[in-house]
Amino acid sequence: MTDMKNDLLLRALLRQPTERTPVWMMRQAGRYLPEYRATRAKAGSFLAMCMNPEYACEVTIQPLDRYPLDAAILFSDILTIPHAMDLDLTFEAGEGPRIGKPVRSAADVDRLFVPDPARELKYVVDAVALIRRELAGRVPLIGFAGSPWTVGTYMVEGGGSKNFAHIKGMMYDAPDTLHRMLDIVTRATTAYLNAQIEAGAQAVMVFDTWGGALSPRRYLEFSLDYMARIVDGLIREREGRRVPVILFTKGGGEWLDHMAETGCDALGVDWTMDLADARTLTGGRVALQGNLDPCVLYASPEVIRDEVGRVLASFGHGHGHVFNLGHGIHPDIDPGRVSAMLAAVHELSPQYHR
């Protein structure tokens, strides 16, 4: 770790002392940035940009050149795994992802396989290695994957969904089939994240965007159990340093206590729960990451500063807080507002670390 110029994120994720609260943003490389849109235009499509390590590296680093962020996060997509499984992934402009060969039956599950990260997902591994090289120790690099349940919703529904009719139908009527599918996705995801770690990712995050659509019992059985298996299977030390694991279930505030039991290092929290309550629920077992409402970035710089102050005050004194939005940044945010947010974190957070 001799080359790390800024390791605030890694220390905060391990609840070690930091001088201020580190900050990054979910989807910090994204459509709100004109330079991102320019790269995407060059690449021709979203998927082409994901699959080309040079483009992925370029957009990963763009927000760092513009803003004083404390982490880079790999530019990729949670659907690289079904893509590697040959399920015919496409992204229609303005339509979201489509899976041309959805998994609807036991026979469909029989045909699934665990992709080899060194083959079908080589472009991601190469991107991680390239980004890590290009970063040259400026900030740590976060790798990521979707949770098996969340990736599974796209695999079964054939795309985004409001009601999750197909996968919930399978969950209720053919739970064994769904468990078999989630087991395969879990093994694929574990290998995929380990390949990212071996290529240079210094922390990893599992995004469970749709776990909040489940009842408590089904959440534990169909989402959290699989995330726990991933946590168990990950490389946890690399380059002489612990590789922190962050779990994030959007809408999962009520379940933070269970999530903290998985052995992960940190939990993402959306904006529907106060960090003070999240801290009480998790009892200092994990670091917390969040949780500004992304819509605050539609407001004026003065309001943004106030709201950043509120989030910092809600976590309160002590270490183990990584400032973030409670969900990805919206594509129509004015990039200037991000500067206001970051300035406020820099200005207002040191008092909580004395």
Place this chain on the structure above:
Amino acid sequence: MTDMKNDLLLRALLRQPTERTPVWMMRQAGRYLPEYRATRAKAGSFLAMCMNPEYACEVTIQPLDRYPLDAAILFSDILTIPHAMDLDLTFEAGEGPRIGKPVRSAADVDRLFVPDPARELKYVVDAVALIRRELAGRVPLIGFAGSPWTVGTYMVEGGGSKNFAHIKGMMYDAPDTLHRMLDIVTRATTAYLNAQIEAGAQAVMVFDTWGGALSPRRYLEFSLDYMARIVDGLIREREGRRVPVILFTKGGGEWLDHMAETGCDALGVDWTMDLADARTLTGGRVALQGNLDPCVLYASPEVIRDEVGRVLASFGHGHGHVFNLGHGIHPDIDPGRVSAMLAAVHELSPQYHR
């Protein structure tokens, strides 16, 4: 109340003894029923069906003729109030509602007015009176409205929304303007619900579909406070009987405690929280309504029976439970599955009332 043949719902909402758990479904009059689709075809459009008391009465009663339900709920829409405010409401097929004149500025709020239920909303009042007459005491009739925050999201966004960019921008940058708008919607909603009660609604429900998109502090300030004002302003006794008020915030499980403080009689609970926990949180102050995942109705009758049993067991022994889905029934549900659900409630609930 001499003409009430089945008042299970009203007793359960007031936590009085019942022989079994009463049951109804949000959106029980809806697209999943072929007879509803036939009436809609006759009416020509969704809005025309809402605005014609005979059609509204017809579809309100259709599910009661098919199923042994314990309540009727007025067929209408939460956007009747912006429609009455002349904001150019339309429903495009498959597109959801559109508000042609969205409320985006202080000047837009200045032009808003409180509709007179006897004039601009006479069609709803007439529908309530007609339905009540046609029901002839079979089951109680529930009236309803959207919460001011939820109705406000459509008024400001100009339709449905994923991110609530406009209304949250207003909330953060011009909170006084938003408060002024919500105050007008609150007065309109209170008058509207009281007109429904005077026309014969025997219980009323306030649907806060989008309160769960707010942070805890903003939820209290911009959604719950206005629902509390509505509760305060409602006629609570009529025909010698209390008129119960039900509040429902989708995704609001964490806030049930605060909701129970409003003076309402019952709270709707979605499926992301166990009723046992909801009961602990609310400490017997209110009845609870819910909370089967609507997707359970995609499953087989055997699974439906098991899941109904789980919901009943989670509430446990004692009175004050109204069985319902945790959200509206999905339009593609097989009507036969509803029968399985109702049979299970009838079969499995009496044991909890002994």
